[in-house]
Amino acid sequence: MATETNRRTAPPKGARRVRAGVADGRGALREWGAFSPLTRRILAVNVLALAILVGGVLYLEEYRDSLIHTELQALRTEARIIAGALGESAVDTDPIEGQWLVPEKVRQIVRRLSEPARTRTRLFAISGDLLADSRTLSGSAGKVQVEELPPPRADDVLVTLIFDTYRWVIGWLPRGDDLPPYRETGVQRAADYMEVLAAFTGESGSAVRMTEDGQMVLSVAVPVQRYRRVVGALMLTTSGAKLEQSLRAVRLDILKVFAVVLAITVLLSFYLAGTIARPIRRLATAAERVRSGRGRRHAIPDFTGRRDEIGELGRALRDMTDALWERMDAIERFAADVAHEIKNPLTSLRSAIETAARVQDPEQQRRLLTIVLEDVQRLDRLISDISDASRLDAELSRAESVPVDLGGMLATLADIHRATAAPDAPRLVLEVADHQDLTVPGIEDRLAQVLQNLIANALSFSPPKGVITLKAARENGFVQVVVEDQGPGLPENKLEAIFERFYSDRPAGEKFGTHSGLGLSISKQIAEAHGGTITAENRRDKEGRVKGARFIIRLPER
Numbered sequence: 001m002a003t004e005t006n007r008r009t010a011p012p013k014g015a016r017r018v019r020a021g022v023a024d025g026r027g028a029l030r031e032w033g034a035f036s037p038l039t040r041r042i043l044a045v046n047v048l049a050l051a052i053l054v055g056g057v058l059y060l061e062e063y064r065d066s067l068i069h070t071e072l073q074a075l076r077t078e079a080r081i082i083a084g085a086l087g088e089s090a091v092d093t094d095p096i097e098g099q100w101l102v103p104e105k106v107r108q109i110v111r112r113l114s115e116p117a118r119t120r121t122r123l124f125a126i127s128g129d130l131l132a133d134s135r136t137l138s139g140s141a142g143k144v145q146v147e148e149l150p151p152p153r154a155d156d157v158l159v160t161l162i163f164d165t166y167r168w169v170i171g172w173l174p175r176g177d178d179l180p181p182y183r184e185t186g187v188q189r190a191a192d193y194m195e196v197l198a199a200f201t202g203e204s205g206s207a208v209r210m211t212e213d214g215q216m217v218l219s220v221a222v223p224v225q226r227y228r229r230v231v232g233a234l235m236l237t238t239s240g241a242k243l244e245q246s247l248r249a250v251r252l253d254i255l256k257v258f259a260v261v262l263a264i265t266v267l268l269s270f271y272l273a274g275t276i277a278r279p280i281r282r283l284a285t286a287a288e289r290v291r292s293g294r295g296r297r298h299a300i301p302d303f304t305g306r307r308d309e310i311g312e313l314g315r316a317l318r319d320m321t322d323a324l325w326e327r328m329d330a331i332e333r334f335a336a337d338v339a340h341e342i343k344n345p346l347t348s349l350r351s352a353i354e355t356a357a358r359v360q361d362p363e364q365q366r367r368l369l370t371i372v373l374e375d376v377q378r379l380d381r382l383i384s385d386i387s388d389a390s391r392l393d394a395e396l397s398r399a400e401s402v403p404v405d406l407g408g409m410l411a412t413l414a415d416i417h418r419a420t421a422a423p424d425a426p427r428l429v430l431e432v433a434d435h436q437d438l439t440v441p442g443i444e445d446r447l448a449q450v451l452q453n454l455i456a457n458a459l460s461f462s463p464p465k466g467v468i469t470l471k472a473a474r475e476n477g478f479v480q481v482v483v484e485d486q487g488p489g490l491p492e493n494k495l496e497a498i499f500e501r502f503y504s505d506r507p508a509g510e511k512f513g514t515h516s517g518l519g520l521s522i523s524k525q526i527a528e529a530h531g532g533t534i535t536a537e538n539r540r541d542k543e544g545r546v547k548g549a550r551f552i553i554r555l556p557e558r
Helices: 002-009 013-032 037-058 061-089 103-117 157-172 194-200 241-292 309-358 362-390 392-398 406-420 444-461 519-529
Strands: 091-094 098-101 120-125 130-133 205-210 216-226 229-239 402-405 427-432 439-442 467-475 478-484 533-540 546-556
Touching (some): 061 103, 061 216, 103 120, 103 130, 216 241, 392 519, 402 444, 406 427, 406 444, 406 467, 444 467, 444 478, 444 519, 444 546
Parallel strands (some): 427 467
Antiparallel strands (some): 120 229, 205 216, 216 229, 467 478
């Protein structure tokens, strides 16, 4: 039944290749795609910041106000000149009726003086009636009006598009004020214009208005006086077209600069995104290939030459990949060693059981059952040590370091040995300086396991009633612990190999299978996890003869 389920759920061989091909195609598309999410974000941030800056620059309200003020000042000066000429040459005086403006003279002077300035000039009598208008050829209301036409627009589609775009952009800009509308009635009166009423009081007045088609109109009114008596009000009006042209010219220059800067910003954004997004995409693709691929042919791209964060990321991914492969190799070797070590007692156990089934002698059966019991104990010990070694990495990565007094730990282990040792067992001699602080950060149980393994190893090799010396001292920022015995020593070509898993060079006469061969390997793994080292060497006398083994542990103080 289980086999049938596996057959149904397992994908066909071709399916994996198809999906891999699709994934590779999508990866290639992402690899060369110009608009990745990161690229869009970089481009949006850069362009938005530039657009906000340019929008602030295009908001030329102060510049516009200064142009309006300058234009009104010029109109006021021109109006005063015309008003002075009218006061001197177009006013009649009567001792009884007083002073008044002569309409015919006024119209001639107004038409002649306003024509060069290309402004519209209107003169209102003190009664409020319109006496003269530079746009009429005869009479106050006139039958023929003269109005300057706007210049013809070019039919160029590109120019039209540019100006339409300009008006659309300017339309989004906030206006500093809302101008009042400009309207003309059929019969104009002084009361229609507030600046004219102000001129009747002897003061000059001005106003800025907006026509229905969005054209700005600037007007100034000054009093016409004769012997300081106000006889009328002169009003000069001009279009704001020149002012708008000046603003448009400045804004167009800004937009030209903006277009150039925008193009440079977009290109730099793509360059920046390419230097960031493309390497990250390549790293992600390589990591995905390592995860889903087979074998070790998929390497992480090398960006260490960049000397930036992406180079550090690439180096970290490469190191992580190498560490993963090393860990996988170690797991494979460990699994092979475990299978080999377990196979030996299982083979012996099976042989003993098969033999016991055929043997009829009770004594031989008893010896075979003893072998079976020893093999079972050996398997139990081996499985316990393998289980401890397999969970060691996870425990070391999760546990928190605490201060551990190695001197006190050695003293405790020595006291335990003295209390439980047999009469002919080797003695433990402790040589620890009382005045030195031998505290290191670490995991107390695991450090105790290292010392117990080394002491047990020394006890197994030492002769009866021999001496095992335990030393501890501080040295160059490390706490050094030394375990010395009086055994046969170590093979000179095995000083490194003894720390490998399942190393089985045991003393002569020791029962086979008493040790699993994992003690020193576990001790080295714990010491290195604490940032320290563990080494082995032989003790020699003056003649160079080996007189025992020495194990040295070095752990950092902090």
